Amino acid sequence: MTLHDDWFTLRLLDGATLDEPGLYQWHIEGVGSYVGKFKRKSRPLRHYHRNVRRLLAGLPYRANNPDGFRQIHRELADAVKAGKAIVLTIVENPDLAELNRRERELIREIGTLNRC
Secondary structure (H helix, E strand, O other): OOOOOOEEEEOOOOOOOOOOOOEEEEEOOOOEEEEEEEEOOOHHHHHHHHHHHHHHOOOOOOOOOOOOOOOOHHHHHOOOHOOOOOEEEEOOOHHHHHHHHHHHHHHHHHHHHHHH
């Protein structure tokens, strides 16, 4: 199975941008949400795309760590196979000093898949 460029919908909440460090949420229809942080936009965009594509193609995570996929990668790949809606939301861009604290708060509030 191949991964198309439109495998997810990208949303930016009011005031949020991909150009500064921030917080993101993957939401999978009927499954739940995962919260993460990024310092560069390649984290939520390219890294997840690569990992989901590799899973769908039956390729290893990395040569020295073939089973290193995280649960969110597996949930996203399963959602793609099942045709479920996937939304990546850029939630906010807190001050860099607050990034870890805000991530933990959002995980407690909405990160149902962070607990897997």
